[in-house]
Amino acid sequence: MTFERRVTKQIHVGKVPVGGLSPISVQSMTITKTADVEGTLQQIYALAAAGCDIVRCTCNEAEAAEGLAQIVPRSPVPIIADIHHQYKMALAALEAGVHGLRLNPGNIRRPEHIKAVASEARDRKVPIRIGVNGGSLDPALYEKHGGLTAEAMVESALQEIAYFQEVDFDLIKISVKASNVPLMVEAYRQLSEVTDYPLHLGVTEAGPLPGGLLKATAGIGALLLEGIGDTIRYSLTADPVEEARAGRQLLEALGLRERKNVDLIACPSCGRAEIDVIEVANRAQLAFADKKIPLQIAVMGCVVNGPGEAREADLGIAAGNKRGHLFVKGRNVAVVPESEMVEALVDWATYINEHGVDAAIARVDTALAEREATKDRNALLQEKGDDANHANEKIVEIRKTISGN
Numbered sequence: 001m002t003f004e005r006r007v008t009k010q011i012h013v014g015k016v017p018v019g020g021l022s023p024i025s026v027q028s029m030t031i032t033k034t035a036d037v038e039g040t041l042q043q044i045y046a047l048a049a050a051g052c053d054i055v056r057c058t059c060n061e062a063e064a065a066e067g068l069a070q071i072v073p074r075s076p077v078p079i080i081a082d083i084h085h086q087y088k089m090a091l092a093a094l095e096a097g098v099h100g101l102r103l104n105p106g107n108i109r110r111p112e113h114i115k116a117v118a119s120e121a122r123d124r125k126v127p128i129r130i131g132v133n134g135g136s137l138d139p140a141l142y143e144k145h146g147g148l149t150a151e152a153m154v155e156s157a158l159q160e161i162a163y164f165q166e167v168d169f170d171l172i173k174i175s176v177k178a179s180n181v182p183l184m185v186e187a188y189r190q191l192s193e194v195t196d197y198p199l200h201l202g203v204t205e206a207g208p209l210p211g212g213l214l215k216a217t218a219g220i221g222a223l224l225l226e227g228i229g230d231t232i233r234y235s236l237t238a239d240p241v242e243e244a245r246a247g248r249q250l251l252e253a254l255g256l257r258e259r260k261n262v263d264l265i266a267c268p269s270c271g272r273a274e275i276d277v278i279e280v281a282n283r284a285q286l287a288f289a290d291k292k293i294p295l296q297i298a299v300m301g302c303v304v305n306g307p308g309e310a311r312e313a314d315l316g317i318a319a320g321n322k323r324g325h326l327f328v329k330g331r332n333v334a335v336v337p338e339s340e341m342v343e344a345l346v347d348w349a350t351y352i353n354e355h356g357v358d359a360a361i362a363r364v365d366t367a368l369a370e371r372e373a374t375k376d377r378n379a380l381l382q383e384k385g386d387d388a389n390h391a392n393e394k395i396v397e398i399r400k401t402i403s404g405n
């Protein structure tokens with residue numbers, strides 16, 4: 001299924017296109033001192049490995065700008081300098097060779113300063129994000145709108161655009177972030193009606209895991225499903241690598257970026273489960289964490305329903321009678337001891353990734369695997385019946401309770 005994406009103007013942050021019909025990019029921000037060149041680069045490399053396309057670093061002091069001059073040429077991804085309060089830091093970051101700037105219109109307010117930065121960025125063909133933030137909105141707009149509203153945030157962005165247009169600068173992207181999810185969603189909706197510059201989505205100060213992840217996913221996901229948004233950032237109180245992973249996984253889950261890693265699915269477990277599904281799924285998640293295998297893999301608690309329920313998965317394993325039954329696209333292919341389930345999944349996934357599903361199936365006797373699965377399935381049915389969760393008994397009791405007999 002696809003949904004219609006709103007087409008925006010395209011800009012480039014270094015080599016990464018943003019907007020138009022280019023893939024939605026993932027951003028994150030380093031939490032090191034930018035003056036610590038080696039430490040910052042280490043974090044940038046970790047972010048890039050986790051699927052981050054663009055990294056932002058603070059440029060809050062002269063030493064940070066000097067650090068950027070050393071970081072930018074060694075970074076595997078484009079670098080954006082984050083600027084607050086001091087417009088001169090923006091000029092210094094441009095001098096350092098950054099691929100983009102983020103300006104906060106709430107705390108750089110003098111028109112001549114804004115225009116000086118935009119003119120320099122125009123001459124160097126470097127884009128600027130107008131990064132409106134609910135927490136640091138221009139007090140004049142706060143007062144005018146009677147508080148923090150979507151309209152106030154949109155007006156702040158439009159004011160900044162007007163300054164940029166005065167100096168013929170249009171390499172613009174915009175964000176209107178707030179920590180309140182419905183407010184942020186409304187602000188982006190309104191913004192997308194009045195501008196076609198690319199939009200950078202985020203829920204600001206979303207907080208620690210898991211609440212932060214939920215808030216950011218709710219806000220960013222809702223907008224992406226409406227076709228709004230060209231680049232995203234999860235603002236979590238966590239290792240920034242978690243932000244990059246979350247961003248990447250959200251885009252993959254929505255079908256907006258090609259899958260790079262395993263999509264692990266698992267049944268929720270029930271009275272029929274033959275293994276500790278949570279434990280095995282966690283072990284599988286760890287085993288596949290660093291593997292670039294773009295397959296959907298299922299961990300299912302029982303062989304009675306597992307292979308059927310997960311028949312769309314490329315590969316899966318279901319437990320039965322102390323054995324693991326491997327299946328490929330719903331077809332039983334092999335039986336392994338229960339203790340080797342995760343290792344077997346990794347072996348099969350690696351093989352399928354390299355040689356394809358047909359080659360993987362061709363190397364085994366599927367009829368034998370199916371016979372073994374049927375044997376274990378029947379044994380389980382005999383032991384637990386076809387109502388392992390005792391639902392039918394409960395239904396009888398419920399009916400009795402309601403009818404008063």
Ligand code: SF4
Pocket residue numbers: 267268269270271272273274300301302303304305306309
């Ligand atoms: S029936 Fe089997 S596969 Fe389905 S939830 Fe229960 S244990 Fe998991």
